[in-house]
Amino acid sequence: MTRYLKLRRKALHILQTELSEDLCYHGMAHTLDVLKVCDGYISRGKLYGEKAMLLRTGALCHDLGFTTSYQNHEEHGITIALQMMKDYRYSPVQRRVVVGLIRATEVPQTPKTHLEKILCDADLDYLGRDDYGKISNLLLKELKHFGVELTREEWRQKQISFLQKHNYHTTYAQKYREPIKQGHLREIRDQQSN
Template identity: 40%
Template structure:
């Protein structure tokens, strides 16, 4: 499999064709997920070269479905992978695994017992436990959803954040050790911000 050509292809498509209104799901998010997936894989002891290559490919393609659709973008990402990756020398089994990893990131995340899927899911939401990144990154998601009429106001957004952070957990020991404590601190901050907003509107 020619991973470099597969990577070059999808990055070129994302650079040229992603909507600028994808304030959260832009190219920067894909590159961040690739970086975090590789970091977590090292921390989780993944050393098999093929597994690492397939994980990287899945990370690169996991949100490529946004090129054509917003709702159901994971399935669209898999459709793109199935269409183009065989041309880069990926076998049917390899493409199948990549699509399994991509679909695991669909909310609510469902990686099952697949170690690679668990890593990709944790990489996809790594920012939840990064103190410097949580607020600016979450703001871009709020703006992206608001642009599409999917988020009515800040109160609804903070309430959604509380529900999401309260129910989310990291799948891998490495991500839990790195991010869980900071994520809980962000949850406390979101609760305080919602309380402050409610107090101002009374």
């Protein structure tokens, strides 16, 4: 477990010191939120030892690439994560699992393993929570900063499209997040018709 704690300290330091302040959505708060949601899955699913460590490592590292690039951040994050995992003596098999976890979070998400499904659902957990509006506004603000100009109507359409195409992968998220997400979708559609 000390490997993970050392990597955690290093990853959080990188995020804290190297992430642009303009990343108001993909910032440190998002990574900590994903980690917290993963901890809930670990507790509910009774995931112990190595599986829990690898899931937490994936959660910590999944957006590290934003420290170097806004585009293709997953690949940049994998490079950073691989170096850290080598430094902290993660085995080649463990490194492969974490690389798979990071890649699975790329949208559209395509998780294959149980851990990948959990991380993907944790990454987009907010879609099915009451803080969806607040967090989606942070994403819009971030996109604008990075040169994506959207009218109010274009942003609504983008949200509708994303929520329609998105699928949760775990039984928990399908039961507890999907209904709330569908409510957000209805609400956004209703705003559009007004």
